[in-house]
Amino acid sequence: MYLTKYLIKSELDEDHFLMINTLSGAIDRFHKHALSDLELIKQGRNPTNKNFLNKLTERGYVFESKNEEDEKFNKLRKTILDLEDKERPNITICPTFSCNMGCGYCYEGEITSIFKKSLINPSLIIRSIKKIEEYLKDQGKYCEKPDLTLIGGEPLLPIVKNDVLEIFKKCASMGYKFSIITNGYFLDLFIPDFVKNKKSLKYIQITIDGPKQIHDKRRPLKNLNSTFDKISENTELALKAGLPIKLRTNVDLTNIAFLSELGKYIKSKNWNKYSNFKAYLSPLEDCTVLGIDNVVREDKLIETWLNEKTDMNNENLSVFDDSQLFSTTDMLESTLLEKKQKVLPRFRYCGAVKGKMFVLGADGLLYLCVRGIGMPEVSVGRFYPDFQIFNDKIHQWTQRDIGNINCDSCSTVSTMQGGGCALEAIKNTGDLNSCSCDNTEETIMNYVNLRKKLFIDKFEESSSSKI
Template sequence: MKLSRYNFLRQYDDATIFFNATTCALAVVDENFLRVFDDVKNNSYDEKNYDAQLIADMKSSGCLIEDDVDELERLEFYRNLAKYDVTNFGLTIAPTLDCNFRCKYCFETHPKGKMTSETQAALVKFVESRLERAKNFSVTWYGGEPLLAKEIVYSLSKKFLELCEKFSVEYDAFIVTNASLLDDADVELFKRYKINGAQITIDGPKEIHDSRRRSVSGKSTFDKLIDRANLLLNNGLSVIVRINIDKENIAHVDELLDTLAERIDKREELKIDFGQVSPFTDICKSIEGDCYDHEQFADIMIPLYEKALAHGFEMNKMAVYPSPRVNFCCADYANSFVVDSHGEIYRCWNHVQDLASSCGNVNDGDEITLEKNYLSWIQWNPIKHPKCRECFCLPICIGGCPHLARTSDDGQPVCGTVKYNLEKVIEYYYDNLKGELAD
């Protein structure tokens, strides 16, 4: 038996806290635990000397592992298993790149036009060819503003559902929308077409939000978005309010949370998500000076989520608690794609409109090989990088955003917030879960 390389032990107040980054188990441990821990470290472990339940718990928490297990190899195995799993199929679809907003940090241009009927038919064929081997199919609608092309969203959804029925595949969908065009009829259609939740971005109190997320016509959108969030929540759909944070709006978060707490009908069901604004492309380079880097954002994350909880947004209780992950995002799964309104297929949301990054086009039909660009994305692997191999955070960070790693100046993975605030996060949850942890 040996100790995991991902164990973390710290003394907080009078308690010794244990955390393991592979399982994300967190516990207050006693002298019996520490005795086993020390015995393993000193090569004097003898299983018959300890309580059997304690040893079972130490194994299931990830603390103790068999001598012949190489944790990096094991992580890579599970990473590959998930990455190449063709039973899960995911698509992010932009039925239009046009948008009726002009947000200051948007990384897209907004050409007019929607997905043509030919491209829709080609996309349905692409989906059909992938569903033969799938068990689950997830769609995220985004854009531009997807509800500018709502008829396409619903018509494609109908076809996807029919195909899922034909192949006995589970289907679910989600929409990232500015919500300005959402009406009562959409709520019924969301339910019919299994669009189970929506992410709506509100960036500050009315004046701040309207200055950052202005509509093309310059009209205020703030009140309408709150109204639309209520419409969805009151109809049993899930809603994430995304608040994109940078140096310009951080001072206004309390005011926004006050307003949301007052005006959202079911605040205990609303999830708040604080996003880090990043200048991903040249189009949004002008906002670079207002952005926090990962280290700075790590410092403000806990206080932000504390504020959300203090305002009664209970869904955020575990928002900053780390989770084990073997892949970072959709770009890190072989059977997950982003498709734009022209049928171009990409790996990453941020590459839409960048034709040089396209892996193919659904209109190529049987000719789609996906080899162009696709293989280099798929073969990207943080475990190849010494800094990630040595890193305690690997099982919860898994190398961070692959797009950032591929475009970083030194070609190295870019450490996410977890690298900078893990200890604070553990301390925070220890303080909050004290009673439950000690039981």
């Protein structure tokens, strides 16, 4: 008899404890009388309560042996990795590393100021897209036409306008769909052409980090002048033109208290009434390990966010989708909130290690990780002066999942973090196969404490021992 290692246990109230199976996703409540039986099972002995044992077996907490658990892990891993291999590929185009803004937390660092060279050429980019598609077909990872994404630096700078629009129009005529990640400052220059090819746009992402006084401190021009009014005007122009807009806010402890004010502003502009508008929150991260200030752990950010929602008790915060704040804890949060889209165990951290995402850098190099652009040491090939993919380097990335890397220190919760960020692992240790799941278990335990009342309410509502 073997008790799963994928187990989180926490006190729920004075009479009950909570058990979470991080492999199966099961969440259960048991009376504290069962703790002694749980200890017996942990020792490999039979419990006194057979019903308790049957329940644990049914919910995937108990196996005949560790080998049986390993078999279940490997079967689930294969199923999920196969599902991910059927996802649509993405090819990201970075026309320039240059940027007009000076955001203090930019993960690209100084490259947006010192790297002026751009190798963008519409014909070269389109040929490279076709070459990547051929490669994906050869690798059995091409299931449908890739989506395309434009990023920078800033991809909508006037200096690259003609080339960017040529790429956009030609690829749109070939049936590709685009996402555009922009700071929004020069968006007005591109709106007329984007409108003509509106059906080829999945969305345009624009970032506003708070009300004017907060945003302008965090996201000024390089000369420190204001950007809020111009970006706000362009957002409105795009919405009125019918373009799909995703408004992103990067959140840390210095701006989270001002989200209500930003929400109020969004409502005053009636942006939230547009069907082509969505606002979402994203945690500030330091995946390129530049020592960015104000980056906080997920549980601390969630705690502050939940307190803000409770304390403010107003509708201004309802305009934001907060799901990305729950990165490690999303499997639990989706179950608690009874979301239609359930979150599966996470065997890989992100698209960069799935082998279905390629980035064409402004330096002529190919990358798998968007945040690695401008770092030749993490490139996996080149598209200029000739096209070449280094299979050995790609394999190093694509074999990175929790079945292949050392996650011993966080094995209990490894299925909720997928081994962590590969780029962060490289920057911190020099080893792509090292784990970067620091504090994951503590983060989850703190989340459970933060959500304890909701857990209790869910059990009471369902009159059941499971969620």
